[in-house]
Amino acid sequence: MLEQFIINAIIVGSIYALIALGFTIIYRTVKFFHFAHGVVYTAGAYFAYTFFTFIHLPFALCFLLAMLLAAVLGIAIDKLVYSPLRIFKASNFVLLLASFGAFIFLQNLIGLIFGNQILVLNLGPVEEGYKIFSAVITPVQILILVVSILLMILLWIFIQKTKIGKAMRAVADDSLAASVVGINPDKIILASFALGSALAGAAGVLISLETNLTPVMGFSAILKGIIASVIGGVGSIPGALAGGFILGFAENLGIAFLPSEWKDFISFAILIVFLLVRPYGIFGTKTDKETV
Amino acid sequence: MVMEYVFHILVITGIYIILTLSLNLIVGYTGLPDLGHGAFFAIGAYASSLLAINFGISPWIGLITGAFIAALAGCAIGVSSLRLKGDYFALVTFGFAFLIYEMSLNLVSVTRGPMGLPGIPQFTIFSFSFDSVFSSAILISIFVLITIFIISRIVNSPFGRVLRSIREDEIASEALGKNVAKHKLLAFITGALFAGIAGSLYAHYITFIDPSSFTVMESILILLMVIFGGMGSIAGSLVGATVLVVFPEILRFLGMPSGIAAPTRQMIYGLLLIILIIKRPQGLMGKFKLG
Secondary structure (H helix, E strand, C coil): CCCCCCCCHHHHHHHHHHHHHHHHHHHHHHHHCCCCCCHHHHHHHHHHHHHCCCCCCHHEEEEEEEHHHHHHHHHHHHHHHHHHHHHHCCCCHHHHHHHHHHHHHHHHHHHHHHCCEEECCCCCCCCCEEEEEEEEECHHHHHHHHHHHHHHHHHHHHHHHCCCHHHHHHHHHHHHHHHHHCCCHHHHHHCCCCCHHHHHHHHHHHHHCCCCCCCHHHHHHHHHHHHHHHCCCCHHHHHHHHHHHHHHHHHHHHHCCCCCCHHHHHHHHHHEEEHHCCCCCCCHHHHHHCCE | HHHHHHHHHHHHHHHEEEEEEEEHHHHHHHCCCCCCCHHHHHHHHHHHHHHHHCCCCCCCHHHHHHHHHHHHHHHHHHHHHCCCCCHHHHHHHHHHHHHHHHHHHCHHHHHHHHHCCCCCCEEEEEEEEECCCHHHHHHHHHHHHHHHHHHHHHHHHHHHHHHHHHHCHHHHHHHCCCCCHHHHHHHHEEEEEHHHHHHHHHHHHHHCCCCCHHHHHHHHHHHHHHHHHHHCHHHHHHHHHHHHHHHHHHHHCCCCCHHHHHHHHHHHHHHHHHHHHHHHCCCCCCCCCCC
């Protein structure tokens, strides 16, 4: 029982962490809540579904194409919606509202194209799970776990080692100083949206292997991503990672005591508690306190 | 039949006007980023209905109680989180609206969850019952007029001028000796109170409520009405609520099947929100541009 609980928490936690990481990469550069990140996640799942079911491409290729197209979608949202607002230095609230607008528009566009019914991304016959002590883990869950951890490692290498990753960190720390030393902020914004959105797309494809696709799937996903980010401290990459897993554990722990419908309630209660008690998150420091 | 339909739309428009005016007081006049106004609407509706169904309490007392509980909830949210910066406060209100929605959905023993609450009694005065759409339209119109009167008195009073000064420059208002925190809190509570009234009016008019009327999208829709009509404009709120209530009905007359009409309507809302923010942040009639 306990082993099963831990496995479920880790799998759902890794998805939350992927969403939160993508959200955080974008937040660090633009400093507002990119809510439409959730619909990029949905779109990623539907891109993979389209390639896999209608064009019959191999799944690995579908996965990469979905990430690529998610990145393109993220960039498009930035260019069409946020870019004009950045010119008049709109407040964070206004950008958040515009983001809601983009979210609502795209979610319903997906609903219009694919219909509101549940779709299934079926890789093949359901295989029997492996037993680890008393817990069961299915091959699909192992795939989810391995791919998410791989993506996290790649992200870490990208951020730490590549030139553009270093530039992204510089902008996150101090965008003015970064532009003084010759880092082009527009290029970094573009890179952040591409990278963050690709991660969202990947998370969307991975989750649709385990559950199903619906046009509204991105709503609860982005909420979980934001909650995970707030838990870890908004804008902190280790925070997003830890926050995702903490949220996964907290939700699974919660439904050990409460009926499973209360899952979303539990995570929102955690959000409200964090916002009121420690809005700068677990990994936030005194200086982050200034920003909330 | 046609007249009944027209009067029904009139009633719904009236309820949204109350919601839009009360949110305009919070967002448009005071500049507080509220993304969860639907929560107070839901609280008013559920509180009033539950009192009437379970304890046989008069809808009028339910209305007052519902409004009071909504105001109390507004007070709790305001006291605890108005100190947070803009988007974090927006997140708290959004989270609160979601919690209220989840409670209406999952607290089945109290709210009957997705099955909803049927058989909510209608308003009565002595032996006269507001059970027709015509009498309800008159009742709602009276409440709309009262709301317009009170909100315009508030915003044109010295208190309202302080609210606008907070919106324009919080630090300057503080420097002039105004108690910014208290003013923000009072504006937020007043808005919540009126949303609670709207909730009770809605529940006792429609006689059946379920969680689907109180999703977080409802809060976004009310905010869209405020922005569309114009931030900080009473007339704007009237126009914003009316246009956005009537507009989906037109789509219905165009004969779109509901599977297409529903997402199309939402897509137009989303697009409208983006275009307004980028091209006309002051809305149709507002003087204040959304920062």
